[in-house]
Amino acid sequence: MNTDTLQLIQQHFPPKNPARIQLYSMATPNGQKASIMLEELGWEYDVHKVDITKDEQFHPAFLAVSPNNKIPAMIDPQGLNGELQALFESGAILLYLAEKSGKFAGRNAIERYQAIQWLMFQMGGIGPMFGQVGFFHKFAGKDITDPRPKERYVKEAARLLGVLDKHLREKNWVIGAEFTIADIAIFPWVSNLLGFYEAGGLVGIEQFPEVTRVLNAFLARPAVQRGMKIPA
Template sequence: MTDISAFPITQKWPAQHPERLQLYSLPTPNGVKVSILLEEMGMAYEPHLVSFEKNDQTSPAFLSLNPNNKIPAILDPHGPGGKPLALFESGAILVYLAEKTGKFIPHDAAQRYECLQWLMFQMGGIGPMFGQVGFFHKFAGKDFEDKRPRDRYLAESKRLLTVLDQHLQGRNWMMGEDYTIADIAIFPWVRNLVGFYGAGELVGFAEFANVQRVLAAFVERPAVVRGLAIPARG
């Protein structure tokens, strides 16, 4: 059995099943990308809650795995060459797991890169922009008298939703008929924008019929339902 006890993070979050992939996360849009993919794959893994209320993300143990102090992060005891692999950044983790298992990523080279482009579309656009809208609409930013910063992010979020809606015309998923890591990356953020952030009316979500349709299909998937609640909050 591969020994992961040398990794300092296992001292703060002891592994009950060290032979399984260890997930350090929180059920946020970025965090659930990985738990949803793991649930879709049926892969054995052990989730650990990284509590922001306790500042777990800035603890020396967590920083030893992810110096950028963000969730999610994983420790795979069966990484490349049979050696443990520590990995952070949700997009990198999705690509790693998809390539490791050969699931939820196209095998055709051209389609694979198309899938990755939409993954990067989420990482570089949807995630940061929707997150800023959430800050200005739901959190401290709502008290700012100057609405120009909010409106800048709002306009960009609407533009991104337009791109997404046009692309999904006539498609079941981002890659057409096949459900991939591109969908798993994008739709937790769409769900969060209109759900947790409560910004559906603000961004005119009712105008984006294709995005609504695919989001509804996404949240009905049993693995998505499970993954959205992992790790369970204490």
Template sequence: MTDLSAFPITRKWPARHPERLQLYSLPTPNGVKVSIMLEEIGLPYEAHRVSFDSDDQLSPAFLSLNPNNKIPAILDPDGPSGKPMPLFESGAILVYLADKSGQLLPDDPHERYQALQWLMFQMGGIGPMFGQVGFFNKFAGKQFEDKRPLDRYVAESCRLLGVLDQQLAGRSWLLGDDYSIADIATFPWVRNLIGFYEAGDLVAIDDFRNVTRTLQAFLARPAVQRGLTVPA
């Protein structure tokens, strides 16, 4: 049987199936990137819920795997050269899983870097900006009398949606006909912006018809529907 006892995180979240990839996460936009990816590629995994309500992400066990105390993180017992592979940062995990499975990231170097640039676009722009809109529109930021921060992040989010909308014009997915990790990274954040963050009207989401069309196609995928609920 695979032995993961050298990793302190397994003492707080014991692995019932240590031969499977271990996922430590929550169903947030960043978290579901990885669960959706795992469902898409069909790799067996075991999901562990990292509860923010009890500050699990700040526990020594979780910090031993991700010193940045953010979800998601993984522990793959069958990593490179057969050695266990601990990994954090959702974008890095998507690339790792794509390389491991040979799926959802093109082999052709030109197309591969096209996918990676849109992955970085999500990580450097869409995630941080949409998250700020959520803070100022739904959470503690609502208490601020000064509306300039919200206005700034809404304007930047609209600009980013415009970039996405233009890229998706005449395309099924960000890379064209081929669904990829760029889409898996991006559309959970679009869903969250107009759903959980309740900012659809703020960003005039109906004006971005290519984005909404592709979001619906994304949400119709069975693997996406499963991944959005992980961990339960």
């Protein structure tokens, strides 16, 4: 990132401390992944609200960090090689922070790839499918009279919950005993499906007691509680 680009970003999103990580986000499930991870790490960082209800994600300053106009995005002035590192995509941010900190990616290579595969499960399945359920159940899609789109996504969301529920039997967290980026990726979306989207009954959440058990443990973590509300 060149100096002119960084100045453009900082003019629109003035940093409180330019030496800290700068997080550009909103308290959606994807945005919450980054803030929860940073809160779990206990690192100091500056947070900048990108108000997607006002199309701020299309501002040139945000596009300079996130060319796909999606939150969250992040700038680390002290990257892995000591140089400034800009990142977009929530999964990439989780992997980066796990590598930099040496935390929340398992205790060894086997656990690391277990965490990564469930991170990909969220990114490729739970996120897109739960988002479609929300669209057709709560937002503009609810006015579509053809029932097939909504039925398709509800059925797939329930299938994914079933996969997760079966996997979580006799486990404290997604990969077992260790809390990892897999949990940080998955459970904000489960919480959003049941809470904000109000779709628990729609997907038959009562059929998935292991999911709700681990969700409750996730939501009980103080760092999760803080991260879910960032930015206010």
